[in-house]
Amino acid sequence: MNDSDLKKRIRRLKKCPWKEQPFSKQNWGIWMHSISSYVGRIKPAFAHFLIKELTTEGQVVLDPFCGIGTIPLELDQLNRKFIGNDLNPYAVLISKSKFDRRGVDEEINFLNQINLKKEPIPDLESVPMWVKEYFHKKTLVEILQLKEILIKNERNFLYGCLLGILHGHRPQHLSIRTGYIIPYIPNPKPKKEYREVIPRMISKASRMYKDEVSLDVQGKILQEDSRKLSLKTNSVNNVISSPPYYHTLDYVHSNRLRLWLCDQNDHQQEELTTNLIQQRSTYLDQMYLVGREMKRVLKKDGLLVFILGDVHLSPSKSLNTAEDIADLYEKIGFKKVDIINDQIPASKTTIVKYGGTNSIQKKKEKLDRVLIMRNV
Ligand SMILES: C[S@@+](CC[C@H](N)C(=O)[O-])C[C@H]1O[C@@H](n2cnc3c(N)ncnc32)[C@H](O)[C@@H]1O
Structure with a gap:
């Protein structure tokens, strides 16, 4: 995709087409998306448009923080070859379950x-x-x-x-x-x-199975650390993902019961909490390592697309995660192309944990940003 084509596509994305009917409906997307719930799951319609505009059919697209597989499932629907990855065994199981197709x-x-x-x-x-x-x-x-x-x-x-x-x-x-x-x-x-x-x-x-899905699946789900993947160098066309941002959600404690059913005892769950990127103080260092790994697996000129939210530390102080990551990744060899802003009304957000403390606060309006960078 050359620069002028990319610019056109970004202009279309800036109109937030996922906010138009029928895409704006809460339950837009195939039924397979709703096998199970997850904090921080992105909306399938959002993933749909990012994939449609920023990748092409047949490309290999990696989601290194795939959660319960929303992006891989939309990639599959749009005939891209997907590689999903997450370190959380519950999330990985749900992602895999979406592609274990027998009818x-x-x-x-x-x-x-x-x-x-x-x-x-x-x-x-x-x-x-x-x-x-x-x-x-x-x-x-x-x-x-x-x-x-x-x-x-x-x-x-x-x-x-x-x-x-x-x-x-x-x-x-x-x-x-x-x-x-x-x-x-x-x-x-x-x-x-x-x-x-x-x-x-x-x-x-x-x-x-209410919606028809193909039994032929083109992709795989991994359970690895996105700082060190087993993928070959230069093997991926594009990366689209919604990484964790600072310490807004706890992917272990909110899934405690389901992780137990995935044979994760209390001790293993504590260990997982430490291994996931979700500590505010080390966040940028860890995301730097992720960036280096993305640089390694991405082909030259491939796009790296990260959905990142702002973090509200107090009513007057916020962190702009997308800008922080953009600055960091420019040093690794990515070039910032653009940032798209998506305002999400309070009624559509889930409860968010602020500033890495344990206080659960009320629903608040949220700003998601789509950071688009190119591997130069
Ligand atoms: C915002 S969520 C992704 C949600 C996903 N897009 C969905 O719709 O389900 C971020 C994910 O990053 C995962 N994660 C955090 N640190 C990780 C690491 N080092 N390696 C792989 N996955 C990690 C968490 O387990 C969590 O599922």
Whole structure:
């Protein structure tokens, strides 16, 4: 893509087409996007336009911080070859589940053949007390039995569905009534009711296949540190990603329950917290290492597109993450092309943790910026 073509495309993006109907609808995008929730997930329509304008069909596009795979899934929909990567085992599982395509009939047949009554009773002694708070004992037994079967049979799509219905506030969810994105236990604590797992799984799997998707997938999901990837040098055409910014979200604690179902015990979760880039004091140093790795894997003239939000430290003080990263990456050998601003109204944002403290504050208007750089 030459400079004048790129300029035209950026002009179109600056009109924020994802804010026009039908793209502005909360649930725009195929059903597969909603296998499970995640703090900091980006909107599929936003990813759709960035991919459409800034990459071309058949290109290899890397998302080094793919979370639950929103960008890889849109890349796949738009016939690009995707490489998604994340260090969080829960996020990786959901990303993988979106590409474990066997068709709905296959999945439902598989579920219908399961008879949990004949499965061994799992040892509930080893389940942490805080986990037991969320479930009726009979439901918990069924969840653990099904999980074993899914792992043994490498059924990532169904494992993703199980994680997706693990907690929430609707009858389709398996826990007591709690948050869907973050499992807060309300006060007073709701009553534990038995929720039969298999029928809920069948209806979840059927919903996810409501839109037709190709069974042929062109890409892969990795679970690696984006500061050191196993990818070959000069192997990627473009990078599109929404990296963490400073310390706004905690990708471990908000997914604590789902990480437990991904076999991550408390100790492993603490370790993951340390390994993820989410400490404000070291943020720019760590992102520098990411930049060097992107420089290595990207082909010459490839684009690096990062969606980054401003961080509000106090009502009068904000950090402009996109400008900070642009300055840093100019030193590595990237050239800043442009920054697109996208104002997100308070009603559309999730709760944000400010300034690296533990205080949870109210919803606030948010500014996302799309930083576009070229590997020169
Ligand atoms: C803003 S989220 C990405 C959300 C994603 N675009 C989506 O829609 O689901 C940032 C991600 O960076 C991941 N992350 C943080 N440090 C990482 C590292 N060193 N290597 C790989 N992933 C990392 C976190 O686990 C988190 O999923």
